[in-house]
Amino acid sequence: MRHLYNRSDFASLPTLDLDPRLHLLLSQRIAALEEELIDWTEYLVVEPGDTEADIQRHIGLSPLVDPVSGKRWGEEGFHPGWDYHAKHDGWWELLFTFGSTFAYVVFIADAEGVPGDLLDLCRRLP
Template sequence: MLSITDLSADLPRHLEPALSRLLSDRIQDARACGLGDMTHIIVVEPGDGEGDFIREAAFSPFRNSLSETRFGDQGFEPPWCWHDRLEEWGWEAIHTVGNDGFAFIILMPDAKGIDQALLAMLQEFPPCS
């Protein structure tokens, strides 16, 4: 899991060009909106699971913290307030926390090894576009 909390820092050099452009765009947008200090970007990588989310972001995408339902339970809703399919890359979701503007931007590539339950959840709930 790639976790970016300092949006003014240089991006890692090993990133594929499409991801580097996507991250640069999201960082530029957050900073232009005055939210650079309130944005945490997470890039899901093959092999990442629920524990990685909890360790990096203190939440699980598989649990609705308000109702305590889990993905697969009746009435479950994912924690993000918005998500969409990105052409040529994968998925993007935004999970806001509180009312001050803090948000997680979660990017999930279409790649072998990405958590199948996470992909199923993204596909089960219609994108917001």
């Protein structure tokens, strides 16, 4: 799991050994940030071998749990907590915003070894 959360991490992006598609996505997202949002945006990369507990440890929430009701993905009444989602070549993107400035952007590899319920959730997104 990779967690990029400050300017130093963002500056190190060119040196990281990443899937080229992910590298392009991260580069585009970081370059598009307005100056005042750079210190208020964090990126989390979920790769094979990472777990839901890893996600929770890094950002304090799980995409599989409704932040209001506490219902899990698959339970009746589940509503996702993200504000935006997108499918990219080999990657899923979920954006969680808090207030008017802070955001977590979570990139999830569409690959074997990523938690199956997380992939199921992403693959069923409209």
